Amino acid sequence: MNNTHKVPLKKLLAVFAHPDDESFICGGTLAKYASEEVDITLVSATRGEMGRRMGNPPYLNRESMAAAREMELRNACDCLGIRQLLFLDIRDKTVEFVDENSLSARIAALIHEVDPDVVLTFHEKLGGHPDHCAIGKATTAAFQRTAQRGALYFITFGDAMEHPERYGYSRKDVVKVDVHAHLNAKLAAFRAHRCQTEIDEWVWLPDHEARARFGKYEYFLKADRESSAKILDDLF
Numbered sequence: 277m278n279n280t281h282k283v284p285l286k287k288l289l290a291v292f293a294h295p296d297d298e299s300f301i302c303g304g305t306l307a308k309y310a311s312e313e314v315d316i317t318l319v320s321a322t323r324g325e326m327g328r329r330m331g332n333p334p335y336l337n338r339e340s341m342a343a344a345r346e347m348e349l350r351n352a353c354d355c356l357g358i359r360q361l362l363f364l365d366i367r368d369k370t371v372e373f374v375d376e377n378s379l380s381a382r383i384a385a386l387i388h389e390v391d392p393d394v395v396l397t398f399h400e401k402l403g404g405h406p407d408h409c410a411i412g413k414a415t416t417a418a419f420q421r422t423a424q425r426g427a428l429y430f431i432t433f434g435d436a437m438e439h440p441e442r443y444g445y446s447r448k449d450v451v452k453v454d455v456h457a458h459l460n461a462k463l464a465a466f467r468a469h470r471c472q473t474e475i476d477e478w479v480w481l482p483d484h485e486a487r488a489r490f491g492k493y494e495y496f497l498k499a500d501r502e503s504s505a506k507i508l509d510d511l512f
């Protein structure tokens with residue numbers, strides 16, 4: 277086999293807190309890059325075992341939840357085209373209480389191992405949930421301590437970053453990714469997280485109606501606000 281002219285795979289490492297963060301927040305983007313042969317590694321800090329949603333009608337309890345959510349996340353990864361899934365085995369709702377230095381050291385080791393072009397995580401202040409903010413803070417520290425060659429971006433919710441000035445940012449800090457061609461995969465991933473989405477009737481409407489609830493864009497904040505202004509519609 278002649279690999280001489282093979283273009284090296286682009287790699288993306290996503291470090292989030294719970295099963296479903298990847299699908300609900302940036303599933304379109306992950307599906308888009310997976311479809312472009314980007315090698316994606318997803319790290320979930322927890323298995324989401326403290327989630328309040330148990331299916332509709334409920335089919336889970338506290339004891340069965342971690343294993344079920346892990347399986348549902350694996351299914352969602354299949355829907356999105358994510359090939360590697362890792363867990364940090366932190367208890368749900370306790371990420372903020374884990375020693376920050378050791379957590380960021382673990383994540384730094386993963387960054388070294390994966391050697392990604394792009395790292396995604398939560399913004400440590402705009403994460404919206406203590407677990408999100410804590411994993412974002414640790415991943416940001418890990419990225420800094422590895423002096424990584426790639427780029428770090430923060431995931432954001434919905435179309436909030438259509439108006440970045442409300443959060444102290446400007447348009448040039450925002451990457452706006454067109455995901456309209458990947459909403460089928462995003463919808464499939466939502467449905468894979470069955471225990472979380474069964475109670476949301478819109479998810480189970482006919483595909484075209486459910487898909488219409490999604491925005492056509494997903495938004496990311498650049499961690500390095502000084503970085504040169506390349507085209508702001510692509511993470512790579």
Ligand SMILES: [Zn+2]
Pocket residue numbers: 293294296297405408
């Ligand atoms: Zn979450």
